[in-house]
Amino acid sequence: xxxxxxxxxxLSLSPGERATLSCRASQSVSTTYFAWYQQxxxxxxxxxxxxxxxxxxGIPDRFSGSGSGTDxxxxxxxxxxxxxxxxxxxxxxxxxxxxxxxxxxxxx
Amino acid sequence: EVQLVQxxxxxxxxxxxxxxxxxxxxxxxxxxxxxxxxxMPGRGLEWVGLIYxxxxxxxxxxxxxxxxxxxxxxxxxxxxxxxxSLKASDTAIYYCAKTPEQxxxxxxxxxxGQGTLVTVSS
Numbered sequence: 001x002x003x004x005x006x007x008x009x010x011l012s013l014s015p016g017e018r019a020t021l022s023c024r025a026s027q028s029v030s031t032t033y034f035a036w037y038q039q040x041x042x043x044x045x046x047x048x049x050x051x052x053x054x055x056x057x058g059i060p061d062r063f064s065g066s067g068s069g070t071d072x073x074x075x076x077x078x079x080x081x082x083x084x085x086x087x088x089x090x091x092x093x094x095x096x097x098x099x100x101x102x103x104x105x106x107x108x
Numbered sequence: 109e110v111q112l113v114q115x116x117x118x119x120x121x122x123x124x125x126x127x128x129x130x131x132x133x134x135x136x137x138x139x140x141x142x143x144x145x146x147x148m149p150g151r152g153l154e155w156v157g158l159i160y161x162x163x164x165x166x167x168x169x170x171x172x173x174x175x176x177x178x179x180x181x182x183x184x185x186x187x188x189x190x191x192x193s194l195k196a197s198d199t200a201i202y203y204c205a206k207t208p209e210q211x212x213x214x215x216x217x218x219x220x221g222q223g224t225l226v227t228v229s230s
Contacts, residue, residue, distance in 0.1 A: 035216055037153075044203050044220035045145075045153065056218065088153055092215030096169060101152040 002027055004089050004100035012108040019076040021103045023089035028069050033093030036065055036074045039102075040085045048087075049074065081107075110134040112204055112221035119227045120194050127190035128224045130204030137185040138162040141207040143217055144178060144189050148200040155215060156202070159187055167213065194228045201225050 003026040013019055023036075031052040037045040047056040049065035052072060062077040076083055084107050089100040115129040130142065144156035157168040161180040168178070175198075180187045187204055202224050205217035 033215075037217075044205075044223055045217070046220070047216070047218050050208075050216055050218075090153075090215070095167070097155040097215030099153040099155065 001096050002029060002091050002094060002098050004091060004098055006087075006089060006100035006103045008103060009101075010104045010106060012106050013079055014108045015079050015081055017079050019074075019079055019083070019105055021074040021076075021087050021105070023067075023072045023074070023100050025070040025072070025091060029072075029091045030093040031068050033091055034065075034067070034072055035090045035092065037088045037090065038083075038085045039088065045088065076105075079105075110206060110219045112206060112219060114202075114204060114221040114224045117225040117227070119229070121230055122195055122228055123193050124228075125190070125192050126194055126226065127188050128202060128226065130187045130189075130221050132185045132187070132206065135206070136210065138182045139210045141213050142180070142187045143205045143207065143215065144176075144187075145203045145205060145217070146172075146200045147203065147223075156189070158207075158213060158215070160213070161185075161187060194226075196228050196230075198226060199228050 005024045007022045034052045036049040039045045053065045064075045066073050086102045086104050088102045111133045113131050138161045141158045143158045146154045156172045159166045159178040161182045166178050177190050204221040206219040207214040208218040
């Protein structure tokens, strides 16, 4: 099983700032099969990024993904008020798909 | 518009059985894999498994194999997740979600149901 460890657990920033969220895998992950989701309280997850760097339909271009091997990053260039949420990474390249434990992005 | 509508919240006692549902609309239900994801209180997401409604082929996370059963009725565009004997540790929100590519098995979930809260308590 590939374990995904996200850091930091909580990130406190202000609107307009840049957010950098990290996800580290316990073994190498194919960039084709790496995704990020956003989840707000009381809502289901929403797909943001797939294939490491491809934005899902309707996702603003302030969201970008990068990485390879065991280290992946989600960057939000300028935080909007609606971006404060929990972000989870996921690998789906092996027969056992796994998620990270999540990073909570909160307003400072 | 793709929609996945899940059944309502459930409160059950340990040892009871339960079947929750997920009805899809706005797309060809039979030809896209449906996944189930668990979210325990205050915890992260866990992949439960996948089912192909066209022929009910399933793939389980080994951690959930034998604990739950996934099924589907393509005639009514509905997928199910069921338990024969619930435990308190099954308390969680369960989401169904649709994969993005027709016929192709994938763990990527592009559309999600609203979630079903299952509470198991004596």
